[in-house]
Structure formats: structure tokens, C-alpha cells
Amino acid sequence: MHSKELGTIQRELLIEAAPEVVFDVVSKPEHLKEWWPDDARYEPTPGSAGEIIFINPEGEGDSASFTVVEAIPPRVFSFRWTHPAGETAAEGNSLLVTFELMPREGGTSLRMTETGFREMGWEAAVLEEQYREHMKGWDYFLPRLAPYIATLEKRL
Numbered sequence: 001m002h003s004k005e006l007g008t009i010q011r012e013l014l015i016e017a018a019p020e021v022v023f024d025v026v027s028k029p030e031h032l033k034e035w036w037p038d039d040a041r042y043e044p045t046p047g048s049a050g051e052i053i054f055i056n057p058e059g060e061g062d063s064a065s066f067t068v069v070e071a072i073p074p075r076v077f078s079f080r081w082t083h084p085a086g087e088t089a090a091e092g093n094s095l096l097v098t099f100e101l102m103p104r105e106g107g108t109s110l111r112m113t114e115t116g117f118r119e120m121g122w123e124a125a126v127l128e129e130q131y132r133e134h135m136k137g138w139d140y141f142l143p144r145l146a147p148y149i150a151t152l153e154k155r156l
Helices: 019-027 029-035 124-155
Strands: 008-015 039-041 049-055 061-072 076-081 095-104 107-115
Touching: 008 124, 019 029, 019 076, 019 095, 019 107, 019 124, 029 039, 029 049, 029 124, 107 124
Parallel strands: none
Antiparallel strands: 008 107, 039 049, 049 061, 061 076, 076 095, 095 107
């Protein structure tokens, strides 16, 4: 599902795993770095601040501030990211990502929503570029969730 407005990105997936497993994979740093960033440093509890790191093709790391907003196992995990280092994450200086999980026959329905683009106060061109980059990123990274979870299921 794609939002037409440059304010919200939303994706929905059906994953063949229990909500508890999916929750762990979208909330714990040791799992997150297996399908999304190259590294993640935070505690998966509300208020925990840390960072996620993406390594570019030149081998350099780009760090993004990361603050857990909500952690309600196995239903909701949300965080704010992209806020300036040293600042408290809030509406207007960060984007909010929420993973909502619902049990479904054969697994879990996951809805990922990212909001806050318009509230960042970016010029139109920057807003459009950031929105496109994040859409492209989620379209690349979210499909990696289910295959990674399948490797976990085989180990259990």
C-alpha cells in the first residue's frame, strides 16, 4: 500500500510466524540488524535512546539517532529516528515508525507506518527527496523480514 500524500508511508505484510517471533525481530537490535541496518544499539524499552548504523558502499557508517517510543509485546513497537544527535526525539525533529502486529491464520499481519515527514519543516524538494528515499528503503528492507524469520524458525 502506498500513500499518495508525502506524509505517511505504510506497508502491510503477512508473515508466517507467531506475533511473538515477529515482535522480537522488529524490536530487538540483534534481530533488527539482520534485516534492516548494519548495526543497532539501543534497548527495546520505551525511552531508550541509541542509534542505528548503515554502512555505505565505501565502507563508511551513517548513524541515525533512534529512540524507542512504545514496546507492547507482541502487538506494537514504535520508535522515532533521524533526530539530531543529542536532542530528545519529538514530533517535528524526527520520524515515527510504528509496527503493528495482529495474529492471523498462518502467522502475523504486520503493518508498518512511518509518519512525520511534513512536520520536519523541510523545503518541498527536501521533503520529496526524503520521502522517496524512505519509500525506496522500506521497499528494499521490509521484504527481507520474512526470509530472516524463516531462518529463525528453522533454528527453533
